[in-house]
Amino acid sequence: MASNPTPTLRVGMIGYAFMGAMHSHAWRTAPRFFDLPLHPELTVLAGRDAAAVKSAADRMGWQDTATDWRSLVEREDIDLIDICTPGDTHAEIAIAALEAGKHVLCEKPLANSVEEAERMAAAARAAAEQGVFAMCGFSYRRTPALTLARRLVEQGRLGDIRHIRAQYLQDWLSDANAPMTWRLDRTKSGSGALGDIGAHSIDAAQFVTGLKISGVSALLNTFVHERPLSGTRVGLGGSGAGDGGTGQVTVDDAAIFSARFDGGAVGVFEATRFALGRKNSMRLEVNGTLGSLAFDFENMNSLEFYDGTVSSETAGFSTINVTEPAHPYTGNWWPAGHGLGYEHGFTHQVVDLVQAIADGTTPSPSFDEALRVQKVLRAVEQSASADSGWQHV
Ligand code: SOE
Numbered sequence: 001m002a003s004n005p006t007p008t009l010r011v012g013m014i015g016y017a018f019m020g021a022m023h024s025h026a027w028r029t030a031p032r033f034f035d036l037p038l039h040p041e042l043t044v045l046a047g048r049d050a051a052a053v054k055s056a057a058d059r060m061g062w063q064d065t066a067t068d069w070r071s072l073v074e075r076e077d078i079d080l081i082d083i084c085t086p087g088d089t090h091a092e093i094a095i096a097a098l099e100a101g102k103h104v105l106c107e108k109p110l111a112n113s114v115e116e117a118e119r120m121a122a123a124a125r126a127a128a129e130q131g132v133f134a135m136c137g138f139s140y141r142r143t144p145a146l147t148l149a150r151r152l153v154e155q156g157r158l159g160d161i162r163h164i165r166a167q168y169l170q171d172w173l174s175d176a177n178a179p180m181t182w183r184l185d186r187t188k189s190g191s192g193a194l195g196d197i198g199a200h201s202i203d204a205a206q207f208v209t210g211l212k213i214s215g216v217s218a219l220l221n222t223f224v225h226e227r228p229l230s231g232t233r234v235g236l237g238g239s240g241a242g243d244g245g246t247g248q249v250t251v252d253d254a255a256i257f258s259a260r261f262d263g264g265a266v267g268v269f270e271a272t273r274f275a276l277g278r279k280n281s282m283r284l285e286v287n288g289t290l291g292s293l294a295f296d297f298e299n300m301n302s303l304e305f306y307d308g309t310v311s312s313e314t315a316g317f318s319t320i321n322v323t324e325p326a327h328p329y330t331g332n333w334w335p336a337g338h339g340l341g342y343e344h345g346f347t348h349q350v351v352d353l354v355q356a357i358a359d360g361t362t363p364s365p366s367f368d369e370a371l372r373v374q375k376v377l378r379a380v381e382q383s384a385s386a387d388s389g390w391q392h393v
Contacts, residue, residue: 013045014069088190136370142349142352148320153208164261165267167281178237191252214393254273282295329351
């Protein structure tokens, strides 16, 4: 007797740049390494430029293309909408998709304002009652070392958390001649380093410690206010050409803030795209009464752990190689010691999302959790504006 084929989850994705390529890879790869209850099908890819979206779809394995995202929301052969577009479009697309009964995966930060994020979270709550679910793409949570860090905190290995130190350091804007991009335009991105990468640190800090930020005191800074509109793009940055005019940078280049967490812990956060030499250094250090943890994404297959309960004669930070089958997610990949990369967090995100949908449970980070991050972003901006001081979240 033939066994039942795995039911499909037909995905419609909007956007096909860096994040679109990453999500495509994740949708393709997840069922090849994990036993999923639903089989993702790369059904339709949408983007405004017909030729460019067709070429991206052929390259990344999508069956069909569309030039209007609304057609995806209306199609009956789509079960999930994956939003990989700049933040100014998230609310409209996500709410329309949820109201049409489609599950949603939305890139971070959830929205460009708390007001948008609140509407999205309300739509997600209403949809969940109908068995339709939404997740926000804070993918770093699914880096095995950070998932392990959370596990150690949950096991009580750190005791009570005292300090959280989070830095997200990149350098692709340190050249003042690097060209303008949508990430530097507040109307498209909502904020700069703060929302683009600081949001990851906020989510990771809250995820690993299980604590919530209750207040912040911040400063934001913009180093370069005008950039060339055209030029040669290399990765996220590049170098501008002198003849295409300039555009205004309307976001922060660096965000620094101190924070209080529920339960008495204190934190320091820094996000910048001007830390020359630091390419994707997403760092998190946590100090508790019994132990400490330290992580740097530039060394993403390791986690430093200090066990304060052993004799001081032998105590010291030790490096856990997070590549053993016993570690989160890693057993589905390569033999111990062979390591994972940036893209694996996105694949794990798909794995957990698909499992939650099949189980009929709200995936994490939910839109409500992402709304909470959005409120921290707002509090940081309010605190930094006109030096207005301490802000409750
Ligand atoms: C650019 O700073 C960026 O691509 C972010 O937008 C991503 O969220 C981060 O994972 C890598 O850097």
